[in-house]
Amino acid sequence: PGKPDGELDADVVTAEWKAFPATQSVVFTLSSRDVDSEYLGLGISNDRQMAQSDIITAFIDSSGRTVVHDRYALARIRPLEDPVGKRDVGNGRGSVLSGVT
Numbered sequence: 001p002g003k004p005d006g007e008l009d010a011d012v013v014t015a016e017w018k019a020f021p022a023t024q025s026v027v028f029t030l031s032s033r034d035v036d037s038e039y040l041g042l043g044i045s046n047d048r049q050m051a052q053s054d055i056i057t058a059f060i061d062s063s064g065r066t067v068v069h070d071r072y073a074l075a076r077i078r079p080l081e082d083p084v085g086k087r088d089v090g091n092g093r094g095s096v097l098s099g100v101t
Contacts, residue, residue, distance in 0.1 A: 015042060030058070031100050043073070055079045060094045068092030 016029045030040045038059060045053030055071040070089040071079035
């Protein structure tokens with residue numbers, strides 16, 4: 001159990017979230033000062049382990065388009081994309097401003 005809204009700060013990556021109980025949704029904002037990183041990812045699990053967790057990965061491609069993937073990790077390996085019909089991530093946006101992705 002934790003607060004429905006929160007913020008996690010680290011030296012390189014920041015994750016912020018806001019819960020909207022009326023629509024049963026959460027908006028996440030991820031940022032990184034490491035402009036050389038290939039992607040940002042966020043995992044959500046019941047036991048803080050990678051296996052059996054929902055994972056969102058995102059990156060900005062060479063044309064500046066934001067690409068967001070809804071994934072699920074069966075084990076501590078590269079998570080598979082959720083099958084069509086089970087993808088429940090939407091409205092992915094991204095940018096690079098002043099060295100922050």
